[in-house]
Amino acid sequence: MARSSPASRPANARQDSPRSSGGASLTREQKLELYYYMRLTRSLEERLVNLYRQTKVVGGLFRSLGQEADAVGSAYALDRSKGDVLSPLIRNLGSMLVQGAKPNEIIKQYMAKGDSPTRGRELNIHFGDLVRGFIGQISHLGDMVPVMAGVTLTFKMRSQDRVGLVYVGDGATSTGAFHEGINFAAVQRCPLVVVVENNAYAYSTPLNKQTAAKQLVDKAIGYGIAGEQADGNDVIATYEVTKRAVDRARAGGGVTLVELITYRRKGHAEHDNQSYVPPGEIDRWASENDPIDRYVKRLLNEGFDQSELAAIDARVKEEIDRATDEAEASPMPDPTDALVGIYADPPALTPLWFREGIKSAVEEHERPSSWGTNDG
Amino acid sequence: MAEVTYLEAIREALFEEMDRDKNVFCLGEDIGAYGGAFKVTEGLMAKYGEQRVIDTPISEAAIIGAAAGAAHMGMRPVCEMQFIDFISTGYDMLTNYVATARYRAMLPCPMVVRGPSGGYVRGGPFHSQNPEAAFLHTPGLKIVYPATASDAKGLLKSAIRDEDCVLYFEHKYLYRRIKEEMPSGDHLTPIGKARIAREGKDVSIITYAATVWKALEAAAQVEKEDGLSVEVVDLRTLLPMDDDAIIRTVKKTNRVLIVHEDTRTGGVAGEITARINENAFEWLDAPILRVTAADVPLPYSPPLEDYVLPQTSDIVLGLRKLAAY
Numbered sequence: 131m132a133r134s135s136p137a138s139r140p141a142n143a144r145q146d147s148p149r150s151s152g153g154a155s156l157t158r159e160q161k162l163e164l165y166y167y168m169r170l171t172r173s174l175e176e177r178l179v180n181l182y183r184q185t186k187v188v189g190g191l192f193r194s195l196g197q198e199a200d201a202v203g204s205a206y207a208l209d210r211s212k213g214d215v216l217s218p219l220i221r222n223l224g225s226m227l228v229q230g231a232k233p234n235e236i237i238k239q240y241m242a243k244g245d246s247p248t249r250g251r252e253l254n255i256h257f258g259d260l261v262r263g264f265i266g267q268i269s270h271l272g273d274m275v276p277v278m279a280g281v282t283l284t285f286k287m288r289s290q291d292r293v294g295l296v297y298v299g300d301g302a303t304s305t306g307a308f309h310e311g312i313n314f315a316a317v318q319r320c321p322l323v324v325v326v327e328n329n330a331y332a333y334s335t336p337l338n339k340q341t342a343a344k345q346l347v348d349k350a351i352g353y354g355i356a357g358e359q360a361d362g363n364d365v366i367a368t369y370e371v372t373k374r375a376v377d378r379a380r381a382g383g384g385v386t387l388v389e390l391i392t393y394r395r396k397g398h399a400e401h402d403n404q405s406y407v408p409p410g411e412i413d414r415w416a417s418e419n420d421p422i423d424r425y426v427k428r429l430l431n432e433g434f435d436q437s438e439l440a441a442i443d444a445r446v447k448e449e450i451d452r453a454t455d456e457a458e459a460s461p462m463p464d465p466t467d468a469l470v471g472i473y474a475d476p477p478a479l480t481p482l483w484f485r486e487g488i489k490s491a492v493e494e495h496e497r498p499s500s501w502g503t504n505d506g
Numbered sequence: 507m508a509e510v511t512y513l514e515a516i517r518e519a520l521f522e523e524m525d526r527d528k529n530v531f532c533l534g535e536d537i538g539a540y541g542g543a544f545k546v547t548e549g550l551m552a553k554y555g556e557q558r559v560i561d562t563p564i565s566e567a568a569i570i571g572a573a574a575g576a577a578h579m580g581m582r583p584v585c586e587m588q589f590i591d592f593i594s595t596g597y598d599m600l601t602n603y604v605a606t607a608r609y610r611a612m613l614p615c616p617m618v619v620r621g622p623s624g625g626y627v628r629g630g631p632f633h634s635q636n637p638e639a640a641f642l643h644t645p646g647l648k649i650v651y652p653a654t655a656s657d658a659k660g661l662l663k664s665a666i667r668d669e670d671c672v673l674y675f676e677h678k679y680l681y682r683r684i685k686e687e688m689p690s691g692d693h694l695t696p697i698g699k700a701r702i703a704r705e706g707k708d709v710s711i712i713t714y715a716a717t718v719w720k721a722l723e724a725a726a727q728v729e730k731e732d733g734l735s736v737e738v739v740d741l742r743t744l745l746p747m748d749d750d751a752i753i754r755t756v757k758k759t760n761r762v763l764i765v766h767e768d769t770r771t772g773g774v775a776g777e778i779t780a781r782i783n784e785n786a787f788e789w790l791d792a793p794i795l796r797v798t799a800a801d802v803p804l805p806y807s808p809p810l811e812d813y814v815l816p817q818t819s820d821i822v823l824g825l826r827k828l829a830a831y
């Protein structure tokens with residue numbers, strides 16, 4: 131549990147919900163679908179690592195290794211047919227895939243392509259689509275809580291049967307925006323689920339340097355809202371705890387804070403060497419508490435056949451291969467598109483005087499590597 | 507038709523826009539049952555109910571952030587900052603989230619953030635601020651700052667209908683001190699267009715908000731005492747700035763005094779000066795002068811506040827200096 135030795139989180143840190151039905155409400159197809167999304171998340175990120183090492187990813191690369199269950203299971207509790215909306219965090223690629231984001235969109239984002247969802251303006255999984263029901267985050271942690279309070283306030287004002295879900299990490303619970311947003315939503319009884327993914331580290335900072343609270347779910351008490359905690363590496367438990375919160379929100383019961391206990395096995399981003407992690411901790415989580423391994427074991431115990439899972443693995447690989455090919459063939463943005471769409475009116479800015487008639491800003495001879503050497 | 511104060515003009519705009527479009531709603535601290543610290547929103551809750559006139563916790567980041575979320579979903583929120591000084595606690599939401607939403611995520615964010623601004627009221631350092639320069643630097647925002655009652659109404663109605671976020675600063679010194687008859691019908695003042703508050707040919711004053719009135723006083727004085735013909739340009743919108751109107755008046759008078767109530771360093775006057783330099787340098791017959799507040803937090807005591815803020819006599823001095831150059 132989160133309260134145990136803060137510097138080293140034991141890999142058996144799981145909080146099985148006392149009300150878990152073990153997935154009794156899920157059909158066979160749904161259980162396989164959960165496996166598909168978890169596998170797609172992991173394999174897509176592994177593909178991104180390859181592209182990163184080939185220097186085809188322009189910016190940093192963020193992994194959710196070991197956290198696929200919490201993102202997929204929680205997002206799966208939303209009802210897409212009703213128009214539910216979520217706002218993901220950097221380690222919630224899985225939730226976006228559940229909501230309808232496509233692998234080629236993700237790869238194009240990372241490769242900064244001109245036909246990526248943000249036309250090369252934003253990085254990684256920072257993008258959204260109101261039609262499919264996900265709203266792109268910004269880097270300022272906690273800021274999406276007030277925004278999602280407003281989205282769900284609208285559902286309430288229009289008497290719509292819709293629910294919103296916003297992800298924050300253990301670190302974001304320390305921000306002012308988190309506090310203001312969750313308090314606002316609580317007072318307004320907005321149909322909002324706040325998922326706190328407690329993955330033990332915010333960049334390099336462990337939970338005990340983030341908060342003096344014994345556990346993050348306790349924060350719900352102060353806001354007068356429901357709070358529940360679950361094992362974030364158990365996709366079924368994650369689904370069920372979120373489903374209860376979603377049902378509560380849809381029934382007019384207001385905000386729920388859901389704390390999912392999980393563990394971040396990779397660094398903050400791909401460059402992070404994780405020197406701050408106690409020896410053995412990552413290996414223990416990998417060998418004893420991998421969410422996909424656990425789920426596979428569970429499915430096989432329930433009578434699913436290995437061949438069914440292998441077929442999904444093959445489908446995932448084929449989808450990612452196709453997405454990679456498409457992304458690699460995509461064009462980079464036209465530089466002048468940088469001036470388009472800051473406002474609705476005017477639709478584009480006029481180029482600055484030194485860019486008039488210029489299509490591309492960087493000349494061949496401009497080499498930052500030689501700056502400061504004064505040798506021409 | 508009866509004359510309407512600057513404050514009542516703002517209230518009229520809110521009523522008319524909430525009548526016109528059910529997606530318009532207001533949120534802020536003490537705006538509902540109490541009617542707002544200055545009673546701008548008085549009567550709104552009685553007419554539209556607490557779903558459309560929302561009393562919020564003391565949470566500027568939540569007010570602005572929630573407005574953004576609602577705006578994404580097709581609503582037209584109007585946020586009140588109880589005093590515009592408190593907009594600083596929503597600075598992150600405005601500059602990082604709201605201002606970038608359309609560009610980075612193709613998310614429309616049609617919303618208004620309004621609030622009582624400005625000094626000359628003995629409000630001290632936290633109830634007198636003019637925050638426009640802090641936001642002028644943020645692509646994606648629009649900024650308006652009306653000086654007259656009819657512009658107060660027309661600009662707020664335009665701001666509510668704009669497809670992007672508009673910061674609407676209202677000068678609390680003007681709330682109940684000026685009034686005029688409102689133009690009839692659906693009165694809209696275009697965003698991005700300056701107004702000639704007074705025609706003239708010898709010297710131009712470029713200004714906005716409360717100092718428009720001080721500029722007009724000074725112009726009348728130097729006309730009477732010195733025979734000078736002074737043009738006063740009321741910018742009305744600071745972002746996007748009406749470059750055409752600025753260049754037009756420079757070419758007409760060739761002498762420019764920029765006046766604003768905000769502090770000097772990094773203020774709007776510096777930006778206007780740079781634009782004139784880039785676009786009409788050869789039309790100038792004298793260096794551009796600035797009359798602004800001194801670079802200090804605005805003090806409370808009347809002798810101190812009066813010393814720091816621009817006064818009519820300071821503007822007169824500037825006009826005479828330019829005319830004699």
